[in-house]
Amino acid sequence: MPTIVVEVMPKPELLDPAGKATAGALAKQGHSAFSAVRIGKRFELTVEGEVTDAVLAEAQRLAEEFLSNQVIEDVVAVKVA
């Protein structure tokens, strides 16, 4: 069955404490090539049947209204896997 992937990231201007802690851990392990980490979310929506334009539009709407909170997050991708 087809899958729609939705990716959500915390807004760039907001502090991402989980990402910051991970970046700190990388630095402590000596991985100096990476200066920052930001952690977001990936949703995989399994679709019953075909991915029509209507289904994709519904996924986009859900991504913006439920899967993310637009006050603190951005939807960065809604795509067919």
Next chain:
Amino acid sequence: MPARIGVVTFPGSLDDRDAQRAVRLGGGEPVALWHGDHDLQGVDAIVLPGGFSYGDYLRCGAIAAHSPIMSEVIDAANKGMPVLGICNGFQILVESQLLPGGLIRNDHGDFVCRDQRLRVENASTAWTSGFTEGDEIVIPLKNGEGGYIATEETLDRLEGEGLVAFRYLDVNPNGSLRDIAGLTNELGNVVGLMPHPEHATEPGFGPDMPEAMRSGVDGLTFFQSAVEAVLARV
């Protein structure tokens, strides 16, 4: 007849029983409400209690905000029924868009639990009318995701319209913008805050005060105010 104040239990609510007890101590009759019902059982006011509804999955309060009873709660709130959201309840109010902005992980990254001093900025809401504007109170605070954020425009509007209900004093425990600890809506019937008034309602079980250990009962005024607000509406 005493004011009947409903306390909604969601999967993962923790402080629902404490809130019921606080309602009783404040002079109201607590009514247990269930997240999966579409029935407010004729209550006069509603408390959304603290805890970790749905394990904070998706976002704190996000799934609870879409639970069956919330359609009735949102409808009642829009018609003026007093609604108080405490901690996770505040997160549910924000996710329900009954209050603006969002709550994110504490800026220092750690869970915080402390007796927190607050200033009452708006004493004309259904849940704060027993205070005087500028009162300083102490109630417990315990959260991991209590950092209040909103756009500059929203923050300016909240300040301009007097919708900041409580502000943190001494310490900003979670990085909340403009030290905002709690908000109210335009009607003054909906109030949300991260600290826990229900944990400061009975001598012996509240925050430490200069006079005596665990004697703080500043939270009782929230529930007494709501009882009065309900009686005034009838």
